[in-house]
C-alpha cells in the first residue's frame with residue numbers, strides 16, 4: 001500500500017476508482033479531459049479504512065490535506081479563512097460503489113463570522129452571504145456534530161412567521177443574520193462547545209464525519225443487503241465551491257445523456273435558476289426541463305449539450321451529470337454511469353453498439369441477467385388498475401404485480417399451488433420457515449415490518465412481489481382471516497399486490513406482460529451467437545412449452561410427468577392405480593391413464609416443433625397422490641368397490657418416515673414396472689402420431705434417481721421391451737434416446753459405469769444438493785438462514801450451486817461420463833439452471849446445456865453468453 005493519502009484532481013483518473021471512489025475518480029477524469037471542474041482533491045478510501053482502526057486523523061494525512069488546500073488557494077487566488085477573499089469548499093463522500101445512506105454533503109465550508117463578511121463584500125450580496133452561512137452551520141452541525149436538524153428547522157419556521165413570508169428565499173438579510181446567532185447558540189447548547197470558527201478545524205471535523213459515516217448502521221445495512229464489502233471504505237472529496245444561487249444567470253441541475261426509464265437517445269434532465277446544490281432534488285421549487293435552458297442561456301445550453309455528448313463518448317456509456325452555472329459560467333460537479341431501468345439498460349446497450357461506441361460483446365456484458373428477469377415480470381394493465389378498489393396501503397418492498405388468493409401459511413400456499421391456484425402469502429410478518437411458501441407464492445403481504453424486514457429482503461432477493469408493513473391490515477393466522485377497517489376476509493379471498501406502490505387491491509386485477517421491443521430481441525440474438533452452452537426449459541405442459549419456445553428455449557430439459565397425474569379428470573385413476581388390490585386392477589387403472597398421458601405428450605411435442613424433449617418418468621413417492629380426508633377416501637373406496645377400512649389399510653402401508661429417500665424414482669419401476677411401461681407407451685404413441693401428422697419429434701426418455709449401472713440396465717430393459725412392443729404394433733420406428741438423471745451422489749461417483757447404459761445425463765442438482773449436504777430441501781429453511789447469518793454459508797446451496805462440493809461431483813461425473821461415451825449429452829435441470837453464477841460454473845466444466853423455468857430462459861441465454869465472454 002502506498003502512503004499517498006491525498007490526490008489532487010489533476011493527479012487522478014477514472015481508473016483510480018478503488019482509491020478515489022466513483023465521485024473522486026470521475027472528477028479527476030473530467031479535469032484531465034479539460035472540462036471546467038472547480039479545483040479540489042480527494043482523500044483515499046484506504047485512509048478511511050485506516051481511520052476505522054485508529055479513530056483519529058494522523059499527522060501525515062493532516063499535512064497532505066494542508067498542502068492540497070494550499071494548491072487550491074493558489075489556483076483560485078483565494079485563502080482558507082481569508083477575510084477579503086475566502087476559499088469555500090464542499091466536503092463530499094464517494095464510495096467505490098455508489099451507496100445511499102451515507103453522509104450528506106456539506107457545502108460552504110470555510111465560512112466563519114469573519115469570512116462571511118468577505119463573502120458579502122466580494123459578492124455585494126448580504127442575503128446570499130448570510131444564507132450560505134446559516135445553511136453551512138445547519139448542515140455542518142447536523143452531519144459533523146450530531147445536532148438534531150429539527151432544532152434549526154423550527155427556528156427557520158419561526159423566523160418566516162415573524163417576517164410573514166412563505167419561502168426561504170423571501171427572508172431578509174437582517175433576519176438571516178439574526179438566525180445565524182440563534183443557530184450558533186443551538187450548537188453551543190447541543191454540542192457543548194461553540195461552532196468552530198477555524199476553517200481548518202471545520203475541515204478536519206467534516207473529514208472525520210465522512211469516515212465515520214462509512215460505519216453508520218444505515219450504510220452497514222445497505223452493504224449487507226447488496227453484498228458490498230465492508231472493507232472498501234469511502235473516499236472524501238474536498239472541492240472549491242461554485243454558486244448557482246447568485247442570481248438569474250446562475251443555476252444548478254442534473255441531467256442524463258439518455259432517458260433513464262426508456263433508454264431513448266435524448267438528453268433528459270432538469271435545472272433551476274438561482275439555486276444551489278440540493279434544491280433540485282429537494283423539490284421546493286419545480287425544476288424546468290433541460291431543453292428550456294436554451295431559452296434563458298443559449299450559450300450555456302449549447303456547451304452543456306456538447307459536453308454531455310463528449311462525456312458519453314468518453315465513458316462509452318450513458319452518463320448522469322451534475323452541473324452548476326455561476327454568473328453564466330458552466331461547471332461540472334459530477335458524472336457517473338447513469339442508473340437505468342431494465343428496459344433502458346437493454347435499449348442503451350443496443351443503441352451504443354449501433355452508434356459504434358461499444359462492441360456487441362461489451363453490450364452483452366452491460367446488461368445484468370437479473371435485469372432481464374425484471375423485464376419479464378408482469379405489470380398491471382393501467383386501465384384495470386385505475387378501476388380497481390384499493391383495500392389498503394403498505395410499503396413497496398419488492399416490485400412486481402401479483403394476483404391470487406390470500407393464504408396464511410407456507411403450507412396453504414403450496415397446497416393451493418398443487419390445486420393449480422395462484423396464491424398470495426399473507427402474514428403478520430414472515431420468518432425463515434416461510435421461505436418455501438414465499439417461493440411458491442405470487443406475492444407476499446405482511447402487516448408488520450419495514451423495508452428491511454425478513455419478508456422485504458427475501459422477496460427482493462427472489463424477485464417476488466412484496467408489500468410489507470401494511471398496518472391497515474390485521475392478520476389472524478389461526479382463524480385464517482385478515483381484517484381491514486372492521487371488514488374480515490377469509491382464506492382464498494382474491495387480492496392483488498402492487499409491489500412498486502405498496503397498494504393492495506380487491507380482486508384479481510388484470511396484468512400484462514411488458515412490451516420488450518426490438519432491442520431486446522436484438523440483444524438476445526447476440527447472446528445466442530456468443531454462447532456455447534445450450535439453453536432448454538423445464539416445462540410440463542403445452543402452455544409452458546410454447547412459452548419456453550417463445551423465450552428462445554432450444555428444447556425441454558425436464559418434462560415432469562407427475563403434475564399431469566394431479567389433473568382433475570385423472571387423479572381418481574391415479575389413486576386407483578396406486579391403491580389397486582391386484583395386478584389386474586392396476587393394469588385397468590393404467591389403461592385409463594394411457595390416453596390422457598398420450599394427449600399430454602402430443603401437445604408438448606407439437607409445441608416444441610421437433611426440438612428435443614426430455615421426459616422424466618414418474619419420480620415422486622406414491623403417497624403424494626393419495627386422497628386426503630374422510631370424504632375423499634370414502635368416495636374412492638366406493639368407486640373401487642371396496643370397504644373404507646380396506647382402503648385405509650392400503651393407504652397406511654404407503655406411509656414413509658423419510659419419503660424423499662424412500663420409495664420413489666426408478667425404485668417405483670422396479671416394484672411396479674407397469675407404470676413406466678404405460679408412460680413409455682404414451683410417449684411413443686404420441687411421437688408416432690405427431691410424426692404421422694407431418695411434424696418432427698425428438699423424444700428423450702429419462703430415468704430418475706438412479707444409483708447404479710445395474711439398476712439403470714434393469715429399468716432400461718423393461719423400457720426397451722415396451723418400446724419394441726409399441727413399434728411392432730404400430731409397424732414403425734422413430735429414434736428415441738434413453739438416459740438418466742444424475743442426482744444421487746453414488747450415481748455421480750459411478751458415472752463412468754452408468755454411462756455405458758445412458759445416451760444422456762441430466763444432473764438433477766436439487767436432489768444432488770439435498771443428498772450431498774444431507775440437507776432436506778423441505779426442512780432446511782430455518783437452519784440455512786442461521787448458517788447464512790453466521791457466515792457458515794455465503795448463499796443457500798439450493799439457490800446457487802455449491803461449486804466445491806456438489807459442483808465437484810458434477811465435474812467428475814461429466815469427465816467420467818465422456819470417457820465412457822464421448823457422444824453422451826450432458827445437461828442440468830435443477831433450479832441452478834437459471835442462476836447466473838451457477839451457469840458460469842456449468843459452462844466452465846463443459847456441460848452441453850442448462851435447463852430452467854421458461855421465465856428464466858432469457859436470463860440463462862444472457863448469463864451463458866457472459867460466461868463465454870468472460
Ligand code: ADP
Pocket residue numbers: 038089090091092093105107239240241242243276277278322323324333334
Ligand atoms: P450526492 O452524492 O448525494 O449526489 P454530492 O456530493 O454530489 O452528493 O453533492 C450534493 C449536491 O451538492 C449536488 O447537487 C452537488 O452538485 C452540490 N455540490 C457539491 N459540491 C459542490 C461544489 N463544490 N460547489 C457547488 N455545488 C456543489
Ligand code: MG
Pocket residue numbers: 322334
Ligand atoms: Mg451527486
Ligand code: MG
Pocket residue numbers: 619704743764766767
Ligand atoms: Mg430429483
